[in-house]
């Protein structure tokens with residue numbers, strides 16, 4: 085076991101765990117958006133930032149991808165952490181203004197407005213990739229792809245054509261943190277196959 089500190093509390097973790105996994109074992113609250121315990125972390129949203137400190141040295145790291153180490157000193161509620169958290173939430177509110185889930189998360193941390201430009205008031209997908217990771221890693225399929233780059237990046241069926249690879253299990257809808265997958269789902273799933281008896 086590895087022993088280290090989170091917010092002045094001594095904690096124990098298994099080799100290979102991340103800081104976030106350990107914090108969750110001890111019910112220490114760290115907000116996340118692109119993380120789900122069932123799939124590999126991507127470190128995409130930066131909402132789970134925490135501060136590592138040692139004397140006058142300190143740095144911010146994404147807790148969902150930062151591995152635990154003996155003697156680490158982790159802080160989850162410092163001024164630097166709270167600033168970066170609010171900054172990330174403001175960016176998210178601007179990026180996905182149509183997501184009630186993200187607005188509720190932002191309000192929880194005191195963010196009710198954003199200084200960043202809103203390009204699409206209808207947008208609710210952060211392109212966090214959680215849906216495609218769960219489809220691939222948990223369901224064992226590749227029914228969701230990420231297409232385009234930069235601001236045009238979006239998720240959908242490969243080549244943006246409905247695919248009968250999808251078995252309509254609903255896992256992607258369940259893990260989506262913004263509610264966006266509910267709308268995208270029909271364009272991914274494609275039409276259910278017609279039973280042979282009805283084709284005669």
Ligand code: SF4
Nearest residue numbers: 209211212213215260
């Ligand atoms: S649909 Fe949801 S889970 Fe998929 S990329 Fe968009 S926000 Fe993430």
Ligand code: SF4
Nearest residue numbers: 219250251253254256
């Ligand atoms: S519903 Fe379809 S796209 Fe979504 S996880 Fe299941 S198989 Fe993949």
Ligand code: FES
Nearest residue numbers: 127129130132148
């Ligand atoms: S939850 Fe860690 S980067 Fe998104």
